[in-house]
Amino acid sequence: MTDQLESRLRTTLGHAAEHAPKAPSELRTHVVARSRQRRRRGQALVAAVAVVAVAVPLTLTTAGGQEGGGVATGTIDTRASRPSVMDHKTPLGDRLVIDNPSEGRPLAIWYAKGKTGTVLCRAYESRNGGGNESCGEPLDDRKATEQGSTESFPAPSTGVVLYYGTAPAEVARVTAVIKGGGRVTETIHRPKGAPQGIWTVSAPAGKTVTTFEFADAEGRTKSRFTRKPAFFPETEAEPIGPAVRMPEGLSVDLYKVPGETLLWKLDGQAVGLDIVDSGHLMTDLGGNKYPVELHDHGKRWFGLASAKTARVTLIFADGRSVSADTQPDPWNLDVKLFAGTYDRTGDIYREGFQVVGYDDAGVEIWQDKHAAQK
Numbered sequence: 387m388t389d390q391l392e393s394r395l396r397t398t399l400g401h402a403a404e405h406a407p408k409a410p411s412e413l414r415t416h417v418v419a420r421s422r423q424r425r426r427r428g429q430a431l432v433a434a435v436a437v438v439a440v441a442v443p444l445t446l447t448t449a450g451g452q453e454g455g456g457v458a459t460g461t462i463d464t465r466a467s468r469p470s471v472m473d474h475k476t477p478l479g480d481r482l483v484i485d486n487p488s489e490g491r492p493l494a495i496w497y498a499k500g501k502t503g504t505v506l507c508r509a510y511e512s513r514n515g516g517g518n519e520s521c522g523e524p525l526d527d528r529k530a531t532e533q534g535s536t537e538s539f540p541a542p543s544t545g546v547v548l549y550y551g552t553a554p555a556e557v558a559r560v561t562a563v564i565k566g567g568g569r570v571t572e573t574i575h576r577p578k579g580a581p582q583g584i585w586t587v588s589a590p591a592g593k594t595v596t597t598f599e600f601a602d603a604e605g606r607t608k609s610r611f612t613r614k615p616a617f618f619p620e621t622e623a624e625p626i627g628p629a630v631r632m633p634e635g636l637s638v639d640l641y642k643v644p645g646e647t648l649l650w651k652l653d654g655q656a657v658g659l660d661i662v663d664s665g666h667l668m669t670d671l672g673g674n675k676y677p678v679e680l681h682d683h684g685k686r687w688f689g690l691a692s693a694k695t696a697r698v699t700l701i702f703a704d705g706r707s708v709s710a711d712t713q714p715d716p717w718n719l720d721v722k723l724f725a726g727t728y729d730r731t732g733d734i735y736r737e738g739f740q741v742v743g744y745d746d747a748g749v750e751i752w753q754d755k756h757a758a759q760k
Contacts, residue, residue: 471507471519475500479579481509487588488542489513490733495550497580500524504581506533506552513735515759527582530557530600530609539618540649540656541591543683549595553583558603560585565594592655619643620656628716632725634686640717650681650688657683660690662719668692677752678741682734688725694751695743698724703737703758735759 478497486493491511498507503524511517522533532551536542549562553574561571574583589595599610625639632638632650636657641647645666650658658681661667668679668690677692680700691698691712701707710726738758745751 471509471521472498475505475507475521478504478581480577482575482577482580482584484575484586486510486536487546487548488536488538488544488591490544493536493548495584495586496577497582506584508534508550510536513733515735515756525552525582527552527554530554530560530585530598530611532598532611532613537591537616539620540659543657545591546588547591548586548588549598550584550586551598553585553600555582556602556608557583557585557600559601559605560587561599561601562587562589562595563597563599564589565596568593620647620649620659625649630713630716630723632688632713632723633710634688634725634727636686636688636725638723648690652683652686657681657686658688662721667719668721676754677743678754680741680754685727685729686725687728688723691722691724691743692752693720693722694745695722695724696746697744697748699742699744700726700728701740701742702728702730702734703739 475498478499481494481496483492483494485491489512491513493511494509496507498505498521500521504527505521505524507519507521509517509519525531530551530553532549534551535547535549537547541547553560557574559571559573561569563569570587570589572585572587574585576583585600587595587598594615595613596615597610597612599607601607620641620643623641623643626642627640630638635652637651639649639651640662641649645661645663648660648662649656650660660679665673668677669675677695678689678698680687680689682688687700687708687710695712697709697711699707699709708726708728710724712722712724715721715723735756736759738756740753740755742750742754743752
């Protein structure tokens with residue numbers, strides 16, 4: 387499987403869905419997904435290098451848990467069933483379930499024993515209802531390693547990225563060193579029965595973490611390693627064709643990286659991405675077409691609609707609604723563009739909503755419903 391194909395398949399798994407686990411502490415390679423609002427209308431398997439990611443609905447329960455030797459947030463799920471990613475693997479200890487600050491949804495991390503050794507696995511739930519699970523490569527229990535993060539392109543709209551990895555028994559504290567100044571220090575989680583600790587650090591999105599440092603309970607540095615920053619080709623690509631200025635300060639440009647991709651920007655920063663090359667435009671993994679692709683960022687909502695759509699209405703769970711007129715695309719993609727704002731707090735995906743499209747005569751031509759998340 388080529389890197390380009392694998393990257394594009396990852397993209398369809400959900401918003402900010404994946405920063406794939408990696409084993410080597412030197413972190414010479416990073417596999418990072420493009421973030422997108424692709425709903426869970428089909429299940430997919432992506433297998434590349436040392437990654438197995440399955441798009442599945444996740445149900446995560448929580449129970450009390452604590453970290454030994456310090457204070458750490460998180461809960462342990464002791465009732466987790468064995469998902470398909472655990473085929474031919476045996477769980478080692480409890481699952482650590484923490485809040486993912488990039489999505490506002492649970493993230494579960496646990497150890498498992500496979501045919502090739504001990505690995506760290508995780509189950510990721512994204513805000514728009516998608517999810518996936520994966521396990522990394524066999525671990526060296528003598529070293530602290532980074533095993534993944536919630537880095538994505540565009541960056542998480544919450545402005546926070548979570549990094550996580552493994553820590554041997556002597557490690558009591560982890561510090562992320564940020565390029566240009568700044569340090570973030572957090573402690574180590576100790577799930578019951580786990581062969582090692584699990585460390586997590588939350589750092590600002592848009593800031594480059596250059597180094598992770600690991601110290602013992604007395605504050606003595608036991609190890610450190612540098613990390614290679616994630617690379618996103620969109621950040622260096624030049625737009626092709628004209629840019630479109632949208633309401634509420636948004637703009638849209640078409641890029642070829644290498645497939646055709648639309649980037650939505652706010653004040654020069656990417657806030658949304660749509661893959662629009664052949665076979666991917668508003669299409670799920672099963673090849674089924676759908677009439678709208680919705681993004682939200684802060685109180686802005688925007689996206690693509692089918693070519694006959696003249697107006698898009700976003701209807702909230704309480705019956706209130708907002709509407710936006712569409713604009714034609716100048717790149718002959720056979721879609722319409724829309725953007726607007728809403729004055730709400732809370733999480734529209736958790737509450738549930740629907741999107742409705744109307745033609746030039748004001749006749750409803752499609753609906754796209756999102757049920758409330760439990």
